[in-house]
Amino acid sequence: MSKRHLLGFVAFSLLLAGCYHAGGGLAPxxxxxxxxxxxxxxxxxxKENTVVYTxxxxxxxxxxxxxxxxxxxxxxxxxxxxxxxxxxPTHQNLRGFDQLKSTGHGTSYSYTFTQAGxxxxxxxxxxxxxxxxxxx
Amino acid sequence: MRKFFAxxxxxxxxxxxxxxxxxxxxxxxxxxxxxxxxxxxxxxxSLVFALVVDFLLTGxxxxxxxxxxxxxxxxxxxxxxxxxxTPLWMTFLTAVFAISxxxxxxxxxxxxxxxxxxxxxxxxxxxxxSISWWAVSATPVWSIAVxxxxxxxxLQRLRLLWMPVGFLGIYMAYLLLWSPSVLPIRLLDSSLFxxxxxxxxxxxxxxxxxxxxxxxxxxVGAIFMVLFQLFHLNSPDPLxxxxxxxxxxxxxxxxxxxxxx
Numbered sequence: 001m002s003k004r005h006l007l008g009f010v011a012f013s014l015l016l017a018g019c020y021h022a023g024g025g026l027a028p029x030x031x032x033x034x035x036x037x038x039x040x041x042x043x044x045x046x047k048e049n050t051v052v053y054t055x056x057x058x059x060x061x062x063x064x065x066x067x068x069x070x071x072x073x074x075x076x077x078x079x080x081x082x083x084x085x086x087x088x089p090t091h092q093n094l095r096g097f098d099q100l101k102s103t104g105h106g107t108s109y110s111y112t113f114t115q116a117g118x119x120x121x122x123x124x125x126x127x128x129x130x131x132x133x134x135x136x
Numbered sequence: 137m138r139k140f141f142a143x144x145x146x147x148x149x150x151x152x153x154x155x156x157x158x159x160x161x162x163x164x165x166x167x168x169x170x171x172x173x174x175x176x177x178x179x180x181x182s183l184v185f186a187l188v189v190d191f192l193l194t195g196x197x198x199x200x201x202x203x204x205x206x207x208x209x210x211x212x213x214x215x216x217x218x219x220x221x222t223p224l225w226m227t228f229l230t231a232v233f234a235i236s237x238x239x240x241x242x243x244x245x246x247x248x249x250x251x252x253x254x255x256x257x258x259x260x261x262x263x264x265x266s267i268s269w270w271a272v273s274a275t276p277v278w279s280i281a282v283x284x285x286x287x288x289x290x291l292q293r294l295r296l297l298w299m300p301v302g303f304l305g306i307y308m309a310y311l312l313l314w315s316p317s318v319l320p321i322r323l324l325d326s327s328l329f330x331x332x333x334x335x336x337x338x339x340x341x342x343x344x345x346x347x348x349x350x351x352x353x354x355x356v357g358a359i360f361m362v363l364f365q366l367f368h369l370n371s372p373d374p375l376x377x378x379x380x381x382x383x384x385x386x387x388x389x390x391x392x393x394x395x396x397x
Contacts, residue, residue, distance in 0.1 A: 087373065
């Protein structure tokens with residue numbers, strides 16, 4: 001690989017990364033249902049089946065729901081939130097359970113769990129913050 | 137600037153990688169004043185543990201007391217990948233597993249497994265420690281910039297730039313088959329870049345002879361696909377497990393080729 005190729009490769013990679021992450025920056029709010037993403041402001045969240053994300057992490061860290069139930073993740077942290085299925089960074093444990101972008105304080109993301117199981121998730125931008133949704 | 141660049145390019149490759157990882161640590165810690173202290177202690181702990189264990193193991197075995205430059209890379213990788221909330225004793229044992237694999241699991245002159253990957257996988261298996269790739273997740277664009285610019289210089293010098301390209305190629309094919317709608321977001325992931333640009337082309341354990349220089353990336357990617365798709369491996373981290381399996385299999389293949397008449 002010559003120096004010209006190397007420079008081209010570096011420039012192309014950086015351009016792609018920059019464009020992509022710039023395009024997927026902060027969004028006002030995101031609600032996802034079984035993989036479909038819609039942009040809207042989530043005003044009314046039911047108390048149950050809601051997981052709050054704060055600077056201390058997800059609360060409750062484990063929640064049990066029936067199959068077909070939507071769980072809403074609300075960002076009350078001072079930073080961004082990107083909820084995604086385990087395992088970081090591939091997020092393929094439960095395909096479709098992935099917010100696919102970072103959203104700021106006050107936003108929410110919903111996902112309808114249709115498959116029974118114990119689904120672990122994390123914040124993609126802070127992968128040490130994890131939680132579990134048990135679907136019966 | 138040219139002088140700085142010359143100082144960087146003329147260094148030992150292990151020092152170059154350590155410098156890139158040091159820059160990565162800076163871009164990860166600086167924007168987050170709330171977490172920087174705990175993360176810095178975790179990172180420094182990992183570095184010190186790796187250096188001390190390697191220094192002692194090498195010294196006791198070979199009676200040579202030298203500064204272990206490769207342990208810098210191992211220490212940085214453990215500190216940057218293992219979650220900062222990990223207790224220090226667990227970070228210490230991760231470093232012990234990593235350095236021990238380098239010094240004890242070897243044949244002749246060569247160790248078999250990528251030390252950092254080995255330590256992290258064993259630690260995750262034994263203690264359920266969290267492999268979070270935290271350092272590159274918080275500031276993805278800056279992390280990718282540091283990794284691509286810094287490591288391209290190192291890998292170009294070692295003639296190993298095809299290794300990450302090979303892995304990214306097969307990973308892209310995998311995404312096209314199974315998750316085409318999220319291909320860009322998965323492919324341009326900073327954790328993946330840390331894996332393919334630093335861990336994958338570790339020139340002491342990843343084979344660099346003959347076609348392996350070009351094909352090892354494909355090989356690791358193929359193992360990853362099999363583990364993930366057929367065996368649904370989620371934990372320990374499938375990227376690191378794929379690398380360890382590929383290290384072992386390529387080592388056995390090369391050894392059998394050498395021993396056959």
